[in-house]
Amino acid sequence: MTDEDEAAFDEFIAARSTSLMRTAILVCGATSHDAEDLVQHALEKVYRHWPRIRRDNPEAYARKVVVNAAISKARRRRLIQEITFARPPETAAPSPDLDLRDALFEELRRLPPRMRAVLVLRYWEDQSEAATAALLGCSPGTVKSQAARGLAKIRERMNVTEGVLR
Amino acid sequence: MKVEDLLAEAMERQVGHVQAPPTLGRAVRRRHRAHVIRFRAAGAALVTAAVAVAVPLALNTGGPASAPAASSPTSGQDSAVVDSVTMPDVTGMKIADAVAAVRAAGLGVDGPEPVSPESADEIVVTQKPAAGVEVARGELVVLKSMTRAKGPQDLGDLGDGRTFGGIHVGYLPEGLDWSRWSGKNGFGKTSYTTSYAPGGDETDGYGVQIVVFEGEATQFVRKRMGAMPSVKIGDREGYLADVSEGGEVAKEPGDDTTATIGFFLRDKLAVEVYISPVYAKKVDAAAELKKIAEGIEPAK
Numbered sequence: 001m002t003d004e005d006e007a008a009f010d011e012f013i014a015a016r017s018t019s020l021m022r023t024a025i026l027v028c029g030a031t032s033h034d035a036e037d038l039v040q041h042a043l044e045k046v047y048r049h050w051p052r053i054r055r056d057n058p059e060a061y062a063r064k065v066v067v068n069a070a071i072s073k074a075r076r077r078r079l080i081q082e083i084t085f086a087r088p089p090e091t092a093a094p095s096p097d098l099d100l101r102d103a104l105f106e107e108l109r110r111l112p113p114r115m116r117a118v119l120v121l122r123y124w125e126d127q128s129e130a131a132t133a134a135l136l137g138c139s140p141g142t143v144k145s146q147a148a149r150g151l152a153k154i155r156e157r158m159n160v161t162e163g164v165l166r
Numbered sequence: 167m168k169v170e171d172l173l174a175e176a177m178e179r180q181v182g183h184v185q186a187p188p189t190l191g192r193a194v195r196r197r198h199r200a201h202v203i204r205f206r207a208a209g210a211a212l213v214t215a216a217v218a219v220a221v222p223l224a225l226n227t228g229g230p231a232s233a234p235a236a237s238s239p240t241s242g243q244d245s246a247v248v249d250s251v252t253m254p255d256v257t258g259m260k261i262a263d264a265v266a267a268v269r270a271a272g273l274g275v276d277g278p279e280p281v282s283p284e285s286a287d288e289i290v291v292t293q294k295p296a297a298g299v300e301v302a303r304g305e306l307v308v309l310k311s312m313t314r315a316k317g318p319q320d321l322g323d324l325g326d327g328r329t330f331g332g333i334h335v336g337y338l339p340e341g342l343d344w345s346r347w348s349g350k351n352g353f354g355k356t357s358y359t360t361s362y363a364p365g366g367d368e369t370d371g372y373g374v375q376i377v378v379f380e381g382e383a384t385q386f387v388r389k390r391m392g393a394m395p396s397v398k399i400g401d402r403e404g405y406l407a408d409v410s411e412g413g414e415v416a417k418e419p420g421d422d423t424t425a426t427i428g429f430f431l432r433d434k435l436a437v438e439v440y441i442s443p444v445y446a447k448k449v450d451a452a453a454e455l456k457k458i459a460e461g462i463e464p465a466k
Contacts, residue, residue, distance in 0.1 A: 010191055017186035025181050032184050039186070043194040072371040072442070101176040108173065114422050123170045124177040138421055155169050 005051050013043065016059055019125075020066050026120045027070035029109055038073070042066045064135050067117055071136075074113035100158075107154045115153075118146040255297030256290050256309065258343065258366075264290045264309055273301065289346070291365055320350035321358060329465050331358030331378030333437060337461030338362055339454050342373045353438075354383030364445075373445040374458065379436040387428050387436035397427065399459045404429030406452060419443070425451035427459050437462055 017039060024035040042065035046058055053061055108116055114136070121132040122143070129147075133140040251272035256264035292310045295301055321330055327344025328335040343366035349359045361368070361375035379387050394405035394415055408416040408423040416423040425446050428438040439458050441451040 013186075013191045013194070017190050018184065021186050022181040022184050025184060026177055035184075036187065036190070040190065040193050040197060043190070044197045047194055068371065068444075072368065072444075075371075075442075101172065101179055104169075104172055104176040105180055108176065112422050119173065120177065123174045136421075142421065151169055151173075154173065158169065 001051055005054065008054055009047060009050050012046075012054075012058055016062065017043065020062060023063065023120060023125065024066050024070045026108075026124060027067055027113065027117045028074035034073075035070075038069050039066060042069065060131075060135070064137075067121070067135055068137075071113045071117050074116070104154065104158065107157045111150055111153060115146045115150045118143055119150045122147050250300040250302045253293070253295045253297055253299050253301045253307070256293055257297075259290050261288045261290060261309065264293075268307065268309075273307065289366065291367065319347060321348035321360070324348060324360065327360055327362065330360055332380065332435060332465050333376075333378050333431065334463050334465045335376065335458065335461060336463060337457050338374060339449055339458075341365070345372060353377045354379060354386055356380040357383040371442050371444040373442060374454075375440045375442070376458075376462075377438045377440075379438070381434050384430070384434055384436040387430065387438060390428055391430075394426075394428070397456070399427070399429050399456060402429050402431075404459060406455060419446055419451065425455055427455040429459060431462065431464055435464065 020039045020042065021032065021035045024038045025032060028035075028038070042062050045065055046053070046062045049061075050058070108119060111119070117136060118132060121127045121135060122129070127135065129140045129143045132143045136143070254267050254271045256267050259267060290309050294308045301307060324330050324344065327346070327348075328338070330348060341364050342362040343364075345361045345363045345366050345368045347360060351357055352359060357377055357379050359375060359377040361372040363371070363373045390405055391403070394407045394409075397404050397406040404427060406427045407425075408419045409426045410416045410423050419425065421443050423443060425441040425443075426438060428436065430436045437459070439455055439462075441449070441455060445451075
């Protein structure tokens with residue numbers, strides 16, 4: 001690794017790591033400490049191949065590692081939580097003092113991890129359907145349908161919530 | 167306002183304040199450095215009698231290959247210096263143990279310890295040269311290690327991870343190693359779980375996860391027993407299905423379904439085995455689940 005490579009890597013980290021951490025938190029619902037660990041791990045992979053990939057698309061590579069690690073982390077967490085803290089749907093409405101956006105976020109968290117990742121990539125990161133599909137290793141059609149189903153679920157639950165809020 | 171925009175605002179509100187710490191670059195590089203230990207087999211001594219011998223060896227703690235050659239070979243009276251030794255198998259060992267094993271084989275370390283406190287717990291995932299290969303004088307030995315999984319360690323060190331929660335796992339698909347974490351009571355009271363991944367590395371997801379249900383927790387398996395497609399596991403009854411994240415039987419495997427097999431080992435002891443959607447693309451999930459299930463027995 002040349003000095004120039006090292007400097008470029010520093011620049012890459014300065015420009016991208018905050019965004020990677022935010023995505024990790026949104027996808028797996030981790031604390032920022034856990035997210036940092038996840039991002040460190042992804043960046044270490046990037047660093048290992050840096051001279052080769054720096055001119056290619058290191059960001060897409062890093063994002064792919066982060067998102068997939070976050071989904072896998074969220075899946076485990078979800079499996080464990082679902083059975084331990086499963087609550088019947090009729091008690092699912094959030095308490096009325098929650099702001100609408102907090103309530104929305106709660107609904108997002110309750111979606112299956114992959115569906116949530118689609119929504120985060122599409123609407124938080126503004127990634128195209130094709131780019132989201134590439135990051136998640138699925139077809140653009142799957143992204144489209146998962147996004148639609150995710151939004152529909154949130155909308156459906158929000159109708160109830162909004163009723164509570166007003 | 168469209169729900170997409172509201173959602174983006176909600177996400178902004180949750181993470182807008184999060185900033186990556188300025189130390190991140192340093193942490194990444196430290197992590198990277200801790201990954202590779204190189205040392206040169208500058209001299210190899212074969213101990214021929216049970217006499218403590220000063221073994222001459224040199225270590226290059228990760229610097230360039232042009233490290234200084236070892237100190238001149240010396241030998242105790244009852245030892246002979248040979249030109250090569252056989253490389254032991256150190257994969258799967260903690261770095262500290264691996265270095266000790268390489269030493270015990272006749273290669274040694276002359277100079278600072280190659281194991282820093284922060285890397286001592288890392289696990290060797292690859293080694294060069296391979297186990298059984300003769301290591302000649304001056305040859306480079308490279309051990310690559312990986313950070314231990316940070317998952318919960320409810321059941322402690324499980325060794326190869328194949329015996330836990332009262333069961334023994336006799337069969338796992340080739341290439342899967344214990345991911346070095348374990349959980350207790352996450353799937354109901356008195357349940358135990360752990361998982362296995364290619365090379366024990368779960369960066370890209372787990373390969374196989376196993377949950378043991380004991381006592382009261384077996385009710386979860388009991389419920390699914392009638393509701394899911396049944397399968398014969400040896401002479402046991404069980405169920406086998408692709409299960410959606412909502413817990414329903416899916417018509418076909420997909421990115422959000424988990425291939426699942428479940429059965430009772432005996433009264434009040436049940437097991438479920440999952441293959442992740444990612445790993446399911448690499449293997450015949452149903453066939454592998456059956457084989458894993460058939461290989462599970464109550465631990466002795």
